[in-house]
Amino acid sequence: xxxxxxxxRRLQRQNGSKIVLLVADGLGGxxxxxxxxxxxxxxxxxxxxxxxxxxxxxxxxxxxxxxxxGSGPGHLGLFGYxxxxxxxxxxxxxxxxxxxxxGPDDVAIRGNFCTLDSAGQITDxxxxxxxxxxxxxxxxxxxQITIPGVEVFVRAVKEYRLVIVLRGTGLGGHVQDxxxxxxxxxxxxxxxxDAESQATAEVCRQFLEQTRQxxxxxxxxxxxxxxxxxxKPAIPDFKExxxxxxxxxxxxxxxxxxxxxxxxxxxxxxxxxxxQMTCLxxxxxxxxxxxxxxxxxxxxxxDGDFHAKVARTEELDAAVPRITDLKPDVLLVTGDxxxxxxxxSHSWHPVPVLLAADSCRFDxxxxxxxxxxxxxxxxxxxxKYLMLxxxxxxxxxxxxxx
Amino acid sequence: xxxxxxxxRRLQRQNGSKIVLLVADGLGGxxxxxxxxxxxxxxxxxxxxxxxxxxxxxxxxxxxxxxxxGSGPGHLGLFGYxxxxxxxxxxxxxxxxxxxxxGPDDVAIRGNFCTLDSAGQITDxxxxxxxxxxxxxxxxxxxQITIPGVEVFVRAVKEYRLVIVLRGTGLGGHVQDxxxxxxxxxxxxxxxxDAESQATAEVCRQFLEQTRQxxxxxxxxxxxxxxxxxxKPAIPDFKExxxxxxxxxxxxxxxxxxxxxxxxxxxxxxxxxxxQMTCLxxxxxxxxxxxxxxxxxxxxxxDGDFHAKVARTEELDAAVPRITDLKPDVLLVTGDxxxxxxxxSHSWHPVPVLLAADSCRFDxxxxxxxxxxxxxxxxxxxxKYLMLxxxxxxxxxxxxxx
Numbered sequence: 159x160x161x162x163x164x165x166x167r168r169l170q171r172q173n174g175s176k177i178v179l180l181v182a183d184g185l186g187g188x189x190x191x192x193x194x195x196x197x198x199x200x201x202x203x204x205x206x207x208x209x210x211x212x213x214x215x216x217x218x219x220x221x222x223x224x225x226x227x228g229s230g231p232g233h234l235g236l237f238g239y240x241x242x243x244x245x246x247x248x249x250x251x252x253x254x255x256x257x258x259x260x261g262p263d264d265v266a267i268r269g270n271f272c273t274l275d276s277a278g279q280i281t282d283x284x285x286x287x288x289x290x291x292x293x294x295x296x297x298x299x300x301x302q303i304t305i306p307g308v309e310v311f312v313r314a315v316k317e318y319r320l321v322i323v324l325r326g327t328g329l330g331g332h333v334q335d336x337x338x339x340x341x342x343x344x345x346x347x348x349x350x351x352d353a354e355s356q357a358t359a360e361v362c363r364q365f366l367e368q369t370r371q372x373x374x375x376x377x378x379x380x381x382x383x384x385x386x387x388x389x390k391p392a393i394p395d396f397k398e399x400x401x402x403x404x405x406x407x408x409x410x411x412x413x414x415x416x417x418x419x420x421x422x423x424x425x426x427x428x429x430x431x432x433x434q435m436t437c438l439x440x441x442x443x444x445x446x447x448x449x450x451x452x453x454x455x456x457x458x459x460x461d462g463d464f465h466a467k468v469a470r471t472e473e474l475d476a477a478v479p480r481i482t483d484l485k486p487d488v489l490l491v492t493g494d495x496x497x498x499x500x501x502x503s504h505s506w507h508p509v510p511v512l513l514a515a516d517s518c519r520f521d522x523x524x525x526x527x528x529x530x531x532x533x534x535x536x537x538x539x540x541x542k543y544l545m546l547x548x549x550x551x552x553x554x555x556x557x558x559x560x
Numbered sequence: 561x562x563x564x565x566x567x568x569r570r571l572q573r574q575n576g577s578k579i580v581l582l583v584a585d586g587l588g589g590x591x592x593x594x595x596x597x598x599x600x601x602x603x604x605x606x607x608x609x610x611x612x613x614x615x616x617x618x619x620x621x622x623x624x625x626x627x628x629x630g631s632g633p634g635h636l637g638l639f640g641y642x643x644x645x646x647x648x649x650x651x652x653x654x655x656x657x658x659x660x661x662x663g664p665d666d667v668a669i670r671g672n673f674c675t676l677d678s679a680g681q682i683t684d685x686x687x688x689x690x691x692x693x694x695x696x697x698x699x700x701x702x703x704q705i706t707i708p709g710v711e712v713f714v715r716a717v718k719e720y721r722l723v724i725v726l727r728g729t730g731l732g733g734h735v736q737d738x739x740x741x742x743x744x745x746x747x748x749x750x751x752x753x754d755a756e757s758q759a760t761a762e763v764c765r766q767f768l769e770q771t772r773q774x775x776x777x778x779x780x781x782x783x784x785x786x787x788x789x790x791x792k793p794a795i796p797d798f799k800e801x802x803x804x805x806x807x808x809x810x811x812x813x814x815x816x817x818x819x820x821x822x823x824x825x826x827x828x829x830x831x832x833x834x835x836q837m838t839c840l841x842x843x844x845x846x847x848x849x850x851x852x853x854x855x856x857x858x859x860x861x862x863d864g865d866f867h868a869k870v871a872r873t874e875e876l877d878a879a880v881p882r883i884t885d886l887k888p889d890v891l892l893v894t895g896d897x898x899x900x901x902x903x904x905s906h907s908w909h910p911v912p913v914l915l916a917a918d919s920c921r922f923d924x925x926x927x928x929x930x931x932x933x934x935x936x937x938x939x940x941x942x943x944k945y946l947m948l949x950x951x952x953x954x955x956x957x958x959x960x961x962x
Contacts, residue, residue: 188921192614224948228961251962506952507921538939
């Protein structure tokens with residue numbers, strides 16, 4: 159909500175304090191049986207429980223009650239950007255996911271290699287799920303395509319998936335998918351939904367025409383469809399809206415990309431949680447705000463593996479002392495959404511939040527879990543307000559009005 | 561908020577699941593003495609308590625904190641329509657209350673028979689509270705009125721109250737009341753507040769002129785005043801916004817009318833709760849969503865009869881197994897507002913909500929009552945979000961964003 163940022167722009171204050179936002183992806187869970195304990199409640203988390211005892215807990219709603227968010231909206235909310243106001247298209251997210259550094263005017267497209275028969279009709283929307291090496295080789299060929307006035311980038315993602323980025327001026331981001339979502343029919347033509355997007359559609363047509371010639375002998379991957387054609391959303395800069403020099407300490411490209419999208423510096427965080435903690439300590443003097451991302455509470459939830467999610471939660475807990483040793487003024491521990499192993503997917507359930515700072519009003523919590531968060535002092539709130547709480551507890555907001 | 565429906569239109573998913581919304585009208589209450597138990601807490605409700613133990617509780621605010629809603633806004637909120645955005649005029653509500661099937665362009669007017677003296681001044685604003693039979697006879701006479709280009713319907717409500725419906729094109733719904741709210745003065749002229757409403761006012765003037773002649777010998781009911789002149793609000797269709805085939809199982813016309821207003825099928829629900837349960841079971845295969853309405857928790861509250869409200873709550877509880885036997889995927893039990901017997905009226909107090917589904921995050925509740933709802937996992941929320949929760953727990957919403 160731009161209203162929030164009008165406020166933070168006006169009230170922000172510099173005081174040298176440090177804020178750490180530790181995101182355990184998909185943190186919220188469900189018990190397997192009525193009356194049971196969730197993954198987080200089952201895990202032995204002595205360090206998080208200690209923080210809960212000196213901090214304040216709550217439950218955050220990532221978007222709206224009942225809405226299960228993807229990773230994009232989930233993180234935007236945590237960063238204080240209303241996920242209903244800032245819409246991240248699929249093409250953009252896919253580009254972020256391969257660490258592609260999108261420019262402000264870039265149009266990003268998710269591509270799928272597909273198989274066409276001699277009549278030009280799709281016989282396989284995934285090109286026989288070609289190996290990633292094949293996809294990479296074909297993308298290298300397509301990356302050579304030139305279109306006057308537009309820079310074209312083609313990058314492999316995995317198997318039959320790729321990303322196409324068009325860099326030019328005046329290219330709109332509202333072009334319909336060319337994937338007909340069916341076989342036995344030809345791919346659709348790209349159609350722009352406004353004047354600028356018609357220019358984009360024309361570039362797409364030229365790209366597809368050249369693609370058809372270049373891939374003519376590459377069956378089963380002899381063509382491609384385009385989906386999620388979108389421009390990078392215009393998101394105000396994190397530093398500008400909060401006055402925070404910020405850094406992302408994340409391993410996975412998607413989360414690095416989301417942090418880059420709001421203007422954070424993306425650090426070389428290594429591959430493991432241990433690497434991340436080392437990176438955090440090394441960069442401690444250079445930033446005011448650190449976004450640390452831990453993926454495995456989500457992936458184990460998606461797998462439906464309750465016990466693995468418990469184990470990953472315990473792994474995260476064990477790393478907490480390496481953060482508290484740095485003595486952050488505010489330490490936030492939360493998730494971007496819930497991923498209950500019971501549901502094997504992202505869910506709408508509100509997300510546990512722990513905020514530890516010297517200025518907390520203690521709420522009597524003794525452990526970090528969904529039930530204690532329900533009774534916590536932060537109450538239930540929309541995730542987009544979390545940054546205000548972080549700034550306030552860090553002493554980084556002036557009084558509003560006299 | 562139309563934003564909510566933008567979201568539900570985009571995210572809705574079909575999966576064959578069934579949702580039941582059981583509305584105990586005026587459910588919320590107050591203890592008679594400080595520290596005492598409310599009507600709901602006093603009632604013995606073993607079936608609802610069992611649902612509470614496997615579900616999740618909360619408190620809903622029908623409109624805004626402190627605002628006591630009428631039945632119209634109360635139900636609109638439960639159906640997911642912001643009651644501050646969709647205003648149901650009194651004339652429309654009165655027409656719904658007699659099961660009149662309003663068309664999209666109809667203007668509905670609440671009429672009161674009144675007594676005029678020979679100077680044309682009102683001496684009794686309720687025409688001596690004539691018997692309902694008299695009102696019906698007079699309405700039948702007025703129903704014969706013809707006005708060029710407009711269809712006119714006149715229907716008795718009760719005693720001196722009636723409904724007038726004008727059906728035509730280009731008739732606005734913003735015409736001031738003609739009831740001066742005083743005696744010793746003549747009725748006011750109908751005045752339209754915009755161009756289209758001036759056309760309506762002209763039709764009203766013609767109607768009133770003919771009425772004056774037709775009723776000349778019918779004192780004390782020798783004229784009428786017009787109030788709550790309004791058009792049916794343009795409300796998006798329930799099926800379209802949620803993807804739910806929906807049915808109302810309600811006895812009272814007002815609630816049947818409110819359901820019809822949002823596009824639900826209105827079933828022949830009989831006269832008793834038992835009839836309603838039979839109707840529900842018979843229609844089970846044909847719909848995704850059922851709105852079941854129980855009136856008597858409200859009417860006993862309005863009567864100020866605490867014990868009768870307790871007894872009616874127990875009557876409702878006894879019917880719950882007939883719903884759970886049908887195995888709905890989501891069962892919601894709530895009210896459209898509170899009607900504490902202590903206050904003998906609708907009130908602003910938040911309303912108990914119970915949601916039972918396999919995907920609930922249990923909140924440790926053991927009984928369904930205001931105190932347990934206050935500690936419930938759904939928290940305190942605006943009623944307009946209830947449908948999102950219902951859809952989510954029924955697995956009927958896709959993830960938002962990637």
